[in-house]
Amino acid sequence: MNRINKRLQEDKELLSIYFTAGYPKLEDTVPVIEELVKAGVDMIEIGLPFSDPLADGPTIQESSTAALKNGMTTAKLFEQIKDIRKTVDIPLIVMGYFNPMLQYGVEKFCKECAAIGIDGLIMPDLPLAEYQEHYQAIFEKYDLKMVFLITPQTTDERIKQIDAASDSFIYMVSSASTTGKTSGFGSVQTDYFERIAGLSLNNPQIVGFGIKDEETFKAATKSAKGAIIGSAFITDLTKNGISGISKFIKTIRA
Amino acid sequence: MNYNVNEKGYYGDFGGAYIPEMLYPNVEELRQNYIKVMQEPDFQKEFNELLKEYVGRPTPLYFAKRFSEKYGTKIYLKREDLCHTGAHKVNNTIGQILMAKRLGKTRIIAETGAGQHGVATATVCALMGFECIVYMGAVDIKRQAPNVARMKMLGATVVAAESGSKTLKDATNEAIRDWINNPTDTHYIIGSVVGPHPYPDMVARFQSVISAEVKKQLLEKEGRENPDYVVACVGGGSNAAGIYYHYLDNPEVGIIAVEAAGKGIHSGESAATSALGKEGIIHGSKTLLMQTADGQITEPYSISAGLDYPGVGPMHAHLFRSGRGEFISVTDADAMEAGLELSKLEGIIPAIETSHALAIFNDRKFKKDDVIVINLSGRGDKDLNTYIEYFDLA
Numbered sequence: 001m002n003r004i005n006k007r008l009q010e011d012k013e014l015l016s017i018y019f020t021a022g023y024p025k026l027e028d029t030v031p032v033i034e035e036l037v038k039a040g041v042d043m044i045e046i047g048l049p050f051s052d053p054l055a056d057g058p059t060i061q062e063s064s065t066a067a068l069k070n071g072m073t074t075a076k077l078f079e080q081i082k083d084i085r086k087t088v089d090i091p092l093i094v095m096g097y098f099n100p101m102l103q104y105g106v107e108k109f110c111k112e113c114a115a116i117g118i119d120g121l122i123m124p125d126l127p128l129a130e131y132q133e134h135y136q137a138i139f140e141k142y143d144l145k146m147v148f149l150i151t152p153q154t155t156d157e158r159i160k161q162i163d164a165a166s167d168s169f170i171y172m173v174s175s176a177s178t179t180g181k182t183s184g185f186g187s188v189q190t191d192y193f194e195r196i197a198g199l200s201l202n203n204p205q206i207v208g209f210g211i212k213d214e215e216t217f218k219a220a221t222k223s224a225k226g227a228i229i230g231s232a233f234i235t236d237l238t239k240n241g242i243s244g245i246s247k248f249i250k251t252i253r254a
Numbered sequence: 255m256n257y258n259v260n261e262k263g264y265y266g267d268f269g270g271a272y273i274p275e276m277l278y279p280n281v282e283e284l285r286q287n288y289i290k291v292m293q294e295p296d297f298q299k300e301f302n303e304l305l306k307e308y309v310g311r312p313t314p315l316y317f318a319k320r321f322s323e324k325y326g327t328k329i330y331l332k333r334e335d336l337c338h339t340g341a342h343k344v345n346n347t348i349g350q351i352l353m354a355k356r357l358g359k360t361r362i363i364a365e366t367g368a369g370q371h372g373v374a375t376a377t378v379c380a381l382m383g384f385e386c387i388v389y390m391g392a393v394d395i396k397r398q399a400p401n402v403a404r405m406k407m408l409g410a411t412v413v414a415a416e417s418g419s420k421t422l423k424d425a426t427n428e429a430i431r432d433w434i435n436n437p438t439d440t441h442y443i444i445g446s447v448v449g450p451h452p453y454p455d456m457v458a459r460f461q462s463v464i465s466a467e468v469k470k471q472l473l474e475k476e477g478r479e480n481p482d483y484v485v486a487c488v489g490g491g492s493n494a495a496g497i498y499y500h501y502l503d504n505p506e507v508g509i510i511a512v513e514a515a516g517k518g519i520h521s522g523e524s525a526a527t528s529a530l531g532k533e534g535i536i537h538g539s540k541t542l543l544m545q546t547a548d549g550q551i552t553e554p555y556s557i558s559a560g561l562d563y564p565g566v567g568p569m570h571a572h573l574f575r576s577g578r579g580e581f582i583s584v585t586d587a588d589a590m591e592a593g594l595e596l597s598k599l600e601g602i603i604p605a606i607e608t609s610h611a612l613a614i615f616n617d618r619k620f621k622k623d624d625v626i627v628i629n630l631s632g633r634g635d636k637d638l639n640t641y642i643e644y645f646d647l648a
Contacts, residue, residue, distance in 0.1 A: 051418070051551045052418070052423070052536070052537075054430050054431065054537075055274040055276060055434065057431070061417060065417075065418075073548045075548075097535075098272060098535055099536070099543075099551070100548060100549035100550070101549070102534060102535065103532075103545065103548060103549030104549065125273060125538070126272065127274075130270060130271075130272065148275065149274065149275040149276070151275055151276050151437075153276070153279040154278070154279070176276060176434065176436070176437040177276075177434065177435050178435060
């Protein structure tokens, strides 16, 4: 069974962390992953940096720009993590934008991910229809789970389509926003989380965008299977470096 | 071959809607409604009246006698520079503001490079009483100061894009982010034939008034609807889409697209996408795109703020790949000389964008009785500072 699906079956609230590969320094990718595992996170999203990350706010864009300046490329990332499965057992997801994948070659990219032991992909700008028409067969051939986003504006009907096309979890964007934008969760979010929980979907949901501390993590996982922290983690990593990772994770989930 | 958009939003291999889920409801709402709304008699009436009474259409099709003599062929200029606000951009913003109104939106965002689209958007927002936010690269804010002042006078808020090269591409990113963060009340008026489907088709349809008029006007002047060539500069490509539109399926009409070579195609400072680009995805559509081997979008350069975009609209990518369009690139230097030359020969100071299209005669030869229509997409007032510095006119 795919590591993501296995983890989703566990009876616990999952903490997933997004970080940008090649940041703060080019060779930090593997040390960051290993430190996150040591700190007890359940899943990691490895961000492949992109020059024009439309869905992201300033924090992730700046880390991406820095990583690209450091020399990060798709080939370099695969080279860095080629032996990652010797030391790391938790689910690993590559998150990026579609153009770098397209330039690398979609099939070649998937094949490389499978060889390394990557479990899934998140490509916010590869929408459901394009995926189904052109790429689903390739993703499935390499047992890569494609994770789709939903937002408070996504209709119930479309959520059901996305649920039907998914086979791991649904990335539930907490509010209509780019990453790192929201401040805390109000009743709007809570209502939305409950609406989704009420749809009885086949795939569990993991909440992203706006999770930054213990309070928001708890609020997000009240009705969802887990939560993803991105911008808040990058901000902490920028400030405190790799040695500060375990302390940061403890502030989220003691 | 078909050169128009298909039902899935593609022009050949190019187009589509590669957008994050956060934008899906907005883009889908537009996709489901745009053709229906545009065909409503009430919409048509309001659109056409505004084009006539407010924009000043039809714009003249002017036979440039001295310019023609100089190059030994027959050159007509479609005078979009005479549109209200000084460029063709307003044809589209009038259409889109009426669209936004019918979709129940109350807030308008836009991106702008040269500022012409920003001014055109701020203008229609003032006309209709909409809130207007225009994203503009910090570099462009400096080099297009008069247009920034115009937008402010018209009541718009101009927001500087500080990321990347701080030009049009980055302003577009910021506008898209704003739209993601304001998904219900906001309409994004894209200024060119770029972006996710249905934008390229919607903008092309609004701009198609240009070639519709050329057909009528040329019939009066030359006794035929079809010129031998239609010529336009291409950054994203909206003025080009407008003048090509009704000729796309007439193979007897040559289509010439002129891109900005900047300091030379291989100088590293260029915006000649057809020469330097590869198939890729930018701002929601698959098109030809200047990028690294790794798929990172590169920063284009042109002396003209309206042309330094790293891609072209998907329609143009298809015209290029299929061979239907002839793509020529023109350097900053040649464009500037052509702008000065038209000023002196015809008393018309063109926008530097347009000057690129006017510069093709140095290398591209035409027959004496060829009829060539160049889309004179905008006037050069906004570029006076650049002209002054370049030619030391002060």
